[in-house]
Amino acid sequence: MPSMATGDRRNFNSNNNINHPQFKPHGDHKSDFLSRRQKIEQQRRSLPIASVEKRLVEEVRKNDTLIIVGETGSGKTTQLPQYLYNGGFCHNGGIIGITQPRRVAAVTVAKRVAEECDAELGQKIGYSIRFEDMTSPSTKIKYMTDGLLLREALLDPKLSRYSVIVVDEAHERTVQTDVLLGLLKDVQKNRSQNSNEVRKLNPLKLIIMSASLDARGFSEYFGGAKAVHVMGRQFPVDILYTAQPETDCLDAALVTIFQIHLEEGPGDILVFLSGQEEIESIEGLVRENLKKLPEANQKLLIFPLFSSLPSEKQLKVFTPAPVGFRKVILATNIAETSVTIPGVKYVIDPGLVKVRSYSPDSGIESLIVVKTSKAQALQRSGRAGREGPGKCFRLYPESRFEGLDDSTVPEIKRCNLSNVILQLSALGVDDIIGFDFMEKPDRMAVIRSLELLYLLGALTDEKKLSDPIGQQMARLPLEPNDSKALILASQFDCLEEMLIVVSMLSVESIFYVPRDKLEESRTVIKSFSSPEGDHITLVNVYRASIEFLEKNKTENGNEKAEKNLRKWCKDNFINNRSLKHARDIYNQIRENVERMGLKMSSCGDDMLQLRRCLAASYFLNAALKQPDGTYRVLANGQIAEIHPTSVVRRSKPECVVFYNLVQTTRNYVRNVTRIDYLWLAELAPQCYALKDD
């Protein structure tokens, strides 16, 4: 362990070539005397994008597709839609849609723009995200998630309500963005060709906004579309590199934290780490070393931040440090784009990130730590320059930066594609291999996903969407296998229970156990567990929470009941946020299946029905115990163990179905339920026909 007290330190080389553009700070003290409206107007006019308003509107008028490259702080997301509205792009009754990869962004930006326009949110300016529609017939500027626009396209394939669609943050290249880009390209072509339709549609104006410096990829994809650059506004960030490569990243991060704390001026420190485990161990180390310092130097507050952290703990990072104190935030990638923490002046970037990888051959998902891309390193360092000049300490030599990939591999090249294919089939795209993706997904991954959809009955022999199964599956906002499970559940008379199962499985980690309460948690969690498996255990948790909530509502009213539920969750080591999310999903899906005409039914406590239905639905995830106690996945021969958190880990049933297979230190199947081997041949003959001996 490093001995902080003895002055272990790192030498950093500064290089200002890779600096951010320098601009003057935008604080204006005169504005204290102005009204809020005047202030807003003044801020709007001072944005870098304001000087090119006329030109941008003109370019959109002249070009059906335009690429806008705008760096952080340019104001493109809030201003451009307003310019277009004022420029008359809604005159023919069409509306302006702006897509965002994240829900919070859609909501906060819409609120801001409504304020700027002095409009009530949901009227002229609105937003629409899953579970929440804040739009009305009078909405002209609509912010939404890109996933939601894809869903809308299922109902209105020409997106006829829209005169302009702006795809924001396109450089992030999420699966949804990539699918959307392909779809929009198609829609645009169709809308300008089909002039003989009864109601002629105006051509669709398309604007792709990206923060990456490389607009060429987008421009080429859209047939040489014009690209314009808009200045950003960021404070300068000094980039510093270590002189030598680091062998131990955690140690280097630790040393750098203290180096900044002891030698640099006021300002909080943001450290990018790969995951919860790393964060928790470095948290301990910082605390330990802090105690060794003279008391005057101990004024450092530590805040962990990762997505599965309960929200009340997450919110703590936003409280400013008391005078004389410095905050150090130990965060995952969540702090890269999703969460912006005020007060950060120093960023420590070890240059690593944990990413999901997916092997189409084995169907195994794993999380691996890889080097960041250049774009990602730039994004991270930018977090130091939001409120004033900052410094970014990269824990690797400058020569290594040059060797990094320019940008992160688009998600579509490293994920399971069955949902993408199902959605596109529902949009009438039958030839997935030939679909004009900006970046083609792996051919093998496409074939595997087609096979899966075929085995689930969603696709016909001709690779067309089947009716009604495929149609119904495409309408549900779930993974294809989960949608199929619901459709079958209505035949197995356990739809109610399966709704709970898929809702609970759709959210991240229902249980949250702090490190120091491991023992205590075991007995508590055990009270929910079913010997038959994890699926039924999840049903028990959900039912218990609903029962608690309903009982409390009648006794104490809604508000008090929600508060009591939070306490109940804490006592039972359940993540309240995840449970709430599961409840939202449950309600949404329930409405969906009812509207689809599926027969609502409950098996009560007859969980045999539910287990049979699980076998019939997740037959590709069936595994058989081997003599050595490991399990063999019947469909592909993969060997795995039951995850230690599973309730059937000890009882080791002969035959199981599982929800997912993940690779960590070993191959593990998670969310496992005991089934009867003979059910497979009976319920999934397309896969497990019995041999005629």
Place this chain on the structure above:
DNA sequence: GAGCACTGC
């Protein structure tokens, strides 16, 4: 007997 970046419908 282990440990799961982040989104989205």
